[in-house]
Amino acid sequence: MVRLADRLGYDSVTKTAHYSAHPFQMLQMVPMLARFTAEAPHLRLNAGVLLLPLYSPLHVAEEFRREVFVARTRADAIRLCAPYLGAKYKAYHAWRQELPADDSGFDQEFESLIGDRFLIGSPDEVAEQVLALHRRFGVNHLVMSTEWAGMPASLATETIEMIARELFPRVRQGL
Numbered sequence: 687m688v689r690l691a692d693r694l695g696y697d698s699v700t701k702t703a704h705y706s707a708h709p710f711q712m713l714q715m716v717p718m719l720a721r722f723t724a725e726a727p728h729l730r731l732n733a734g735v736l737l738l739p740l741y742s743p744l745h746v747a748e749e750f751r752r753e754v755f756v757a758r759t760r761a762d763a764i765r766l767c768a769p770y771l772g773a774k775y776k777a778y779h780a781w782r783q784e785l786p787a788d789d790s791g792f793d794q795e796f797e798s799l800i801g802d803r804f805l806i807g808s809p810d811e812v813a814e815q816v817l818a819l820h821r822r823f824g825v826n827h828l829v830m831s832t833e834w835a836g837m838p839a840s841l842a843t844e845t846i847e848m849i850a851r852e853l854f855p856r857v858r859q860g861l
Contacts (some may be wrong), residue, residue, distance in 0.1 A: 688726040689844065691846060692729050696729060697731035699730075699732065700734050701732070701734060722769060736787075753806075755771065756812050759808050760808055763806045763808070764796065770837040775796075779791065814860075814861060817857060832846055
């Protein structure tokens with residue numbers, strides 16, 4: 687995936703750490719980033735490091751990166767990503783990692799869970815969501831999570847290609 691992101695002109699890749707939560711665990715951050723340097727020489731590599739004992743891990747994940755999925759239509763995007771992204775949040779609920787009392791929690795239906803939590807839709811819709819983040823908060827670099835446990839590599843590849851070919855140009859045009 688990092689080679690493809692490099693070829694498609696992505697600016698950066700961020701490697702995070704999930705060590706012990708099957709099936710969401712990942713390889714260790716530093717060895718993976720070292721390997722990424724050989725695979726994708728033009729990308730800026732970001733290490734997602736925080737002293738999590740000082741923060742709510744869920745809060746950090748929600749504040750510093752966005753789950754992003756783009757397809758031809760919003761309905762297609764929801765249909766395609768819900769089995770994988772939805773499973774992640776069902777696991778959060780099972781692990782009793784919930785949001786503040788003013789949120790409905792992670793046990794709701796996927797479409798209700800989306801809210802402004804995820805950037806999901808057609809390239810036009812997601813571009814507008816990204817531009818809204820820029821206008822409201824001055825966001826000028828977005829760390830995106832675009833694949834989840836169990837997602838076929840072909841679907842993840844289609845997504846990052848559509849992001850590069852259709853979403854990025856729309857966002858750049860809107861800035």
